[in-house]
Amino acid sequence: MDKLIQGVQMVSESGELIIGDVGITRNVISEIGTELDAGNAKIINGNGLFLSPGFIDVHVHLRQPGGEHKETIESGTHAAAKGGYTTICPMPNTRPVPDTIENLTLVNDLIAKNALIRVLPYASITIRQAGKERANLAELKENGAFAFTDDGVGVQEAGMMYEAMQDAAKIDMAVVAHCEDNSLIYGGALHEGTKNKELGLPGIPSIAESVHIARDILLAEAAGAHYHVCHVSTKESVRVIRDGKKAGVRVTAEVSPHHLLLSENDITKDDADWKMNPPLRGQDDLDALRAGLLDGTLDFIATDHAPHTAEEKAVGMKTAPFGITGLETAFPLLYTNFVKEGIWTMKQLIDWMTSKPAEVFNLPYGKLEVGAEADLVLIDLNKEQKIDRSTFVSQGKNTPFDGWDCFGWPVMTIYGGKVVWEDGK
Numbered sequence: 365m366d367k368l369i370q371g372v373q374m375v376s377e378s379g380e381l382i383i384g385d386v387g388i389t390r391n392v393i394s395e396i397g398t399e400l401d402a403g404n405a406k407i408i409n410g411n412g413l414f415l416s417p418g419f420i421d422v423h424v425h426l427r428q429p430g431g432e433h434k435e436t437i438e439s440g441t442h443a444a445a446k447g448g449y450t451t452i453c454p455m456p457n458t459r460p461v462p463d464t465i466e467n468l469t470l471v472n473d474l475i476a477k478n479a480l481i482r483v484l485p486y487a488s489i490t491i492r493q494a495g496k497e498r499a500n501l502a503e504l505k506e507n508g509a510f511a512f513t514d515d516g517v518g519v520q521e522a523g524m525m526y527e528a529m530q531d532a533a534k535i536d537m538a539v540v541a542h543c544e545d546n547s548l549i550y551g552g553a554l555h556e557g558t559k560n561k562e563l564g565l566p567g568i569p570s571i572a573e574s575v576h577i578a579r580d581i582l583l584a585e586a587a588g589a590h591y592h593v594c595h596v597s598t599k600e601s602v603r604v605i606r607d608g609k610k611a612g613v614r615v616t617a618e619v620s621p622h623h624l625l626l627s628e629n630d631i632t633k634d635d636a637d638w639k640m641n642p643p644l645r646g647q648d649d650l651d652a653l654r655a656g657l658l659d660g661t662l663d664f665i666a667t668d669h670a671p672h673t674a675e676e677k678a679v680g681m682k683t684a685p686f687g688i689t690g691l692e693t694a695f696p697l698l699y700t701n702f703v704k705e706g707i708w709t710m711k712q713l714i715d716w717m718t719s720k721p722a723e724v725f726n727l728p729y730g731k732l733e734v735g736a737e738a739d740l741v742l743i744d745l746n747k748e749q750k751i752d753r754s755t756f757v758s759q760g761k762n763t764p765f766d767g768w769d770c771f772g773w774p775v776m777t778i779y780g781g782k783v784v785w786e787d788g789k
C-alpha cells in the first residue's frame with residue numbers, strides 16, 4: 365500500500381454514511397475497511413472529511429486548440445481538479461474542430477502534454493460542425509473519440525442526424541446533441557418569457573430546444589442508436605425524454621447545476637454573466653428539471669463549463685457570447701442547496717456526478733470499490749466559504765454565482781493514485 369486515507373466518511377452502496385479507511389496501491393484502490401494496517405504507506409488524515417469517487421463531467425469546454433485566450437487544457441483541467449473532477453470530456457467547438465484523424469490527433473497530443481486529469485475528447489458529428497458533411501465516425505472512434513457531438517450548434521437537418529445515428533449505432537457509440545433549431549431562435553439572448561420583455565431583449569422560445577429533442581428521439585428509435593441530450597432546460601424537453609424512455613428508445617440526458625438552481629426570475633439586469641445557452645427558463649421549467657432528475661428522466665449532472673473572457677462578456681447580453689463556468693462551483697452549490705437542505709440524499713448527488721455518467725457512457729470509473737482506479741476527492745463538508753470568482757484557477761471568471769455562500773469544498777483530489785490538487789498548495 366502506498367497511501368492510506370484514514371477515518372474518512374463515505375457513502376455505502378445502500379446509501380448510509382459510514383466511516384472507514386481507504387488504501388491505495390499505485391493507481392488502484394487496494395483496500396477499504398476499518399483500522400487498516402498502514403505499514404509504510406503515507407497516511408492521509410481523513411478525519412472530518414468526506415470521500416467520493418472523483419467527479420465525472422461529460423460536458424466541458426476547454427477551448428484549446430484555438431481559444432487559448434478563454435481557457436487551455438492546463439487551466440481547465442486545473443479548475444476541474446480543484447472542483448473534485450478526475451474525468452472530463454471536452455466539446456469539439458475548437459479551432460480546428462476534431463473532425464478528422466489529423467485534427468483529433470492534434471487534440472490528443474495537447475491532452476497528453478497538458479492535462480492534469482483524465483480528458484476524453486469528443487469528436488464532431490459533421491465537418492467543421494457546419495452540419496453539411498458527415499465526419500468519418502468509425503475512423504474517429506479508432507483514434508480515441510469519446511462520443512460524437514456538434515455541441516455549440518444543433519444539427520439542423522433531420523437527414524444528417526439520422527445518418528450520423530446510423531453510423532454511430534454500427535460502432536456502438538453515442539450521438540450527443542446540443543438541441544437547437546436555428547429557425548426558432550429569433551436572435552434571442554435569453555428565454556422568451558417575462559425577463560426578456562422587461563429588459564427589452566429578444567427571447568429564445570422553449571420550442572427551439574424541445575422540437576429538436578422530439579425529432580431526435582424518433583430518429584434514434586429508427587436508427588437504433590444511443591442518443592444523449594445535452595443541457596436540458598425546458599419542461600417540454602423533460603416530457604418528451606420521459607415519453608421516449610417509456611417507449612424503449614435509448615435516450616439519456618444531462619442537466620446543468622445552473623438550470624437546477626436558477627430561473628429567468630433571478631436575472632436582475634442586462635449582465636452577460638447570466639447569459640448561457642440554453643438560457644435560464646421559467647420557474648415551471650426549473651421545477652420540471654428537478655422532478656425529471658429525481659424520477660430518472662434526466663440521468664446525471666454535467667456543468668457545461670463554458671469560459672469566456674471578461675472583455676467578451678462586458679458588452680451586454682444581446683451580443684456577448686453564451687456560456688458560464690462551472691467546474692469550480694458545481695459540488696459546493698449542489699451540496700449546499702440540495703443535500704444540506706434535505707432535498708437530495710448525499711448518495712443521489714454523488715451518483716449523479718460519478719457512477720451515473722459512467723454507466724451511461726460505459727466508463728470504468730466513478731465507483732469507490734476495491735480494484736477501481738484510485739480517482740478520489742476529499743471534501744470538507746463543514747467548510748463554509750463564499751464563491752469568489754477572483755480565486756478561480758479557470759481563466760473564465762464568468763459566473764452568476766459570485767458571492768454565493770457554500771459548504772462542501774474539495775480539499776484534495778487524487779487521480780490515478782496521485783495527488784493532483786490540494787487546497788492551499
Ligand SMILES: NC(=O)N[C@@H](CC(=O)O)C(=O)O
Pocket residue numbers: 425457515516517542639640641642668670671685686687688
Ligand atoms: N453553453 C453555452 O452557453 N456555451 C457553449 C456552447 C454550448 O454548450 O452550446 C460555449 O462553447 O461557450
Ligand SMILES: [Zn+2]
Pocket residue numbers: 515516517542543594595641642
Ligand atoms: Zn450546447
Ligand SMILES: [Zn+2]
Pocket residue numbers: 423424425455515516668670
Ligand atoms: Zn456546451
